Amino acid sequence: MYLDLAIDFAQEDVKGYAEIMVIVASADGTLVKEELAIIEALMGRCMMHPEMRVNIRNSLEKPPSLELVISKLNPVVLKIALRDAILVAAVDGEYDDSELKVIKTLAKAAGVRKKELSALFEWVKTGWEWHNESFQHLGLV
Amino acid sequence: MLPDTVHKLPREERFAYARLLAFMARVDNELTVDEMAMFEQRLGTALLSPPQRKTIRGALKNPPSLEECLAEMGEETGRLALRDATLMAAADGSVDDDEREVLNTIVEHFDLAPDSVDRLLEWTANGYLWMQEGYDILNEISE
Numbered sequence: 001m002y003l004d005l006a007i008d009f010a011q012e013d014v015k016g017y018a019e020i021m022v023i024v025a026s027a028d029g030t031l032v033k034e035e036l037a038i039i040e041a042l043m044g045r046c047m048m049h050p051e052m053r054v055n056i057r058n059s060l061e062k063p064p065s066l067e068l069v070i071s072k073l074n075p076v077v078l079k080i081a082l083r084d085a086i087l088v089a090a091v092d093g094e095y096d097d098s099e100l101k102v103i104k105t106l107a108k109a110a111g112v113r114k115k116e117l118s119a120l121f122e123w124v125k126t127g128w129e130w131h132n133e134s135f136q137h138l139g140l141v
Numbered sequence: 142m143l144p145d146t147v148h149k150l151p152r153e154e155r156f157a158y159a160r161l162l163a164f165m166a167r168v169d170n171e172l173t174v175d176e177m178a179m180f181e182q183r184l185g186t187a188l189l190s191p192p193q194r195k196t197i198r199g200a201l202k203n204p205p206s207l208e209e210c211l212a213e214m215g216e217e218t219g220r221l222a223l224r225d226a227t228l229m230a231a232a233d234g235s236v237d238d239d240e241r242e243v244l245n246t247i248v249e250h251f252d253l254a255p256d257s258v259d260r261l262l263e264w265t266a267n268g269y270l271w272m273q274e275g276y277d278i279l280n281e282i283s284e
Binding site: 004005007033034036037038039040041042043044045046047050054079080083110111112113116119120123126127130131133134135137138139140 | 145146147148149174177178179180181182183184185186187188191194217220221223224253257260261264267268271272274275276278279281282
């Protein structure tokens with residue numbers, strides 16, 4: 001029930017997917033703890049090998065080129081990476097212009113149109129609201 | 142994988158939180174891929190160090206007692222652990238009696254509202270629907 005499509009990615013695709021998350025998180029020049037936490041969570045969700053996670057963490061200081069990573073990924077991986085890149089960009093509370101630029105580049109490479117991209121942004125907003133409800137249920141607000 | 146506060150908890154409490162999830166993963170004596178993916182996701186969110194994660198993964202083979210886990214958690218950690226234990230219990234599509242009993246024990250330990258588990262299960266179901274909507278959008282793009 002919980003399984004995400006990312007769990008079926010080939011190892012090389014998982015690497016590229018995680019690199020895209022790193023590129024988005026680093027796009028605005030600052031890395032906040034929330035961004036680190038979501039990248040770790042996404043790497044965990046696709047059950048990435050611990051050694052590969054070390055390489056991804058090391059790339060946070062010097063992320064790879066977006067174009068290079070995109071060129072190695074197939075459209076399915078790109079679409080899932082696009083969806084999760086929006087989550088990563090949203091996690092610090094606002095979309096920075098540099099993050100939006102990465103997202104638009106990804107959308108173009110994945111063949112995602114403006115209307116569909118808007119639907120993904122709306123989906124992230126809905127998820128954010130859903131998640132915040134948990135704090136109300138727990139009496140943590 | 143949404144904005145959370147688990148990473149802001151004290152280090153020792155994040156460790157206790159993760160031990161409770163390891164306990165939860167083994168309650169019904171089977172560990173599905175769904176549960177494992179959720180477990181690894183939550184370990185990531187908690188920003189545990191790699192050695193701590195290794196220890197926690199070991200706890201999957203030899204789970205601590207529930208009482209031990211609960212004793213090491215403060216109020217906020219306990220509440221977040223209840224929420225994420227609920228997510229884990231539901232990750233394979235159903236919550237069995239043993240899992241439900243553990244969730245109720247957590248509620249009693251932290252003196253939470255009696256309907257907490259029901260509310261969190263409903264919240265969890267809504268979350269899985271939200272995830273499905275994400276897949277639906279991606280599928281529409283593919284068509």
